[in-house]
Amino acid sequence: MSERLTAERRRAALAALPGWQDAEDRDAISKVFTFADFNAAFGFMSRVALVAEKHDHHPEWFNVYRTVSVTLSTHDAGGVTERDIALATAMEAIAAATGLKA
Amino acid sequence: MSERLTAERRRAALAALPGWQDAEDRDAISKVFTFADFNAAFGFMSRVALVAEKHDHHPEWFNVYRTVSVTLSTHDAGGVTERDIALATAMEAIAAATGLKA
Numbered sequence: 001m002s003e004r005l006t007a008e009r010r011r012a013a014l015a016a017l018p019g020w021q022d023a024e025d026r027d028a029i030s031k032v033f034t035f036a037d038f039n040a041a042f043g044f045m046s047r048v049a050l051v052a053e054k055h056d057h058h059p060e061w062f063n064v065y066r067t068v069s070v071t072l073s074t075h076d077a078g079g080v081t082e083r084d085i086a087l088a089t090a091m092e093a094i095a096a097a098t099g100l101k102a
Numbered sequence: 103m104s105e106r107l108t109a110e111r112r113r114a115a116l117a118a119l120p121g122w123q124d125a126e127d128r129d130a131i132s133k134v135f136t137f138a139d140f141n142a143a144f145g146f147m148s149r150v151a152l153v154a155e156k157h158d159h160h161p162e163w164f165n166v167y168r169t170v171s172v173t174l175s176t177h178d179a180g181g182v183t184e185r186d187i188a189l190a191t192a193m194e195a196i197a198a199a200t201g202l203k204a
Contacts (some may be wrong), residue, residue, distance in 0.1 A: 038151075038155060038160050039155065042148075042151045045147075046190050047146075049144045052140070053140060053144075058140050059165075060164070060165070060166045061164070061165055061175070062162070062163070062164040062165075063161075063163055063164075063165075064160075064162045065160050095146075
């Protein structure tokens with residue numbers, strides 16, 4: 001679970017995660033989420049925080065008002081692993097339930 | 103309340119906010135908070151989020167595990183106002199209650 005993904009697996013995983021892409025300057029994946037307002041953005045962050053803590057795998061994220069910029073990587077593995085794909089997948093489900101900006 | 107601070111007022115306000123400093127590349131103030139763990143860091147963020155929402159004045163912040171990097175500025179005023187000083191002061195009180203890393 002904590003080995004870096006193969007190129008093939010990573011491509012397949014990203015294809016199933018709309019809006020996610022390879023980070024520009026490091027071995028990581030990233031996405032910018034835009035919500036209706038701060039309430040929705042921080043609600044998303046709160047739900048994700050519980051998931052992250054449960055699995056002891058945490059995002060790097062930057063929030064300004066209704067925008068949340070997320071970068072995921074697995075420090076111990078030095079790159080993207082299944083743990084990042086699992087967290088990104090959870091974020092997608094939470095964002096969909098939170099209500100992204102139309 | 104939403105006019106940019108005078109240089110004198112800003113100096114006095116920062117002197118009373120340990121660890122806060124002028125941002126490097128823009129008219130803003132910033133601080134890096136380091137907590138015991140993610141639980142404490144996100145607990146801090148959650149309490150600050152409620153204060154921010156109440157006063158409709160929100161931070162820019164970046165969280166990685168137990169670190170929270172905050173930048174405050176008042177967009178409408180194009181710089182630092184009393185609203186930023188008030189939010190920074192609230193963050194200090196919440197951080198002190200949350201438990202910073204020793």
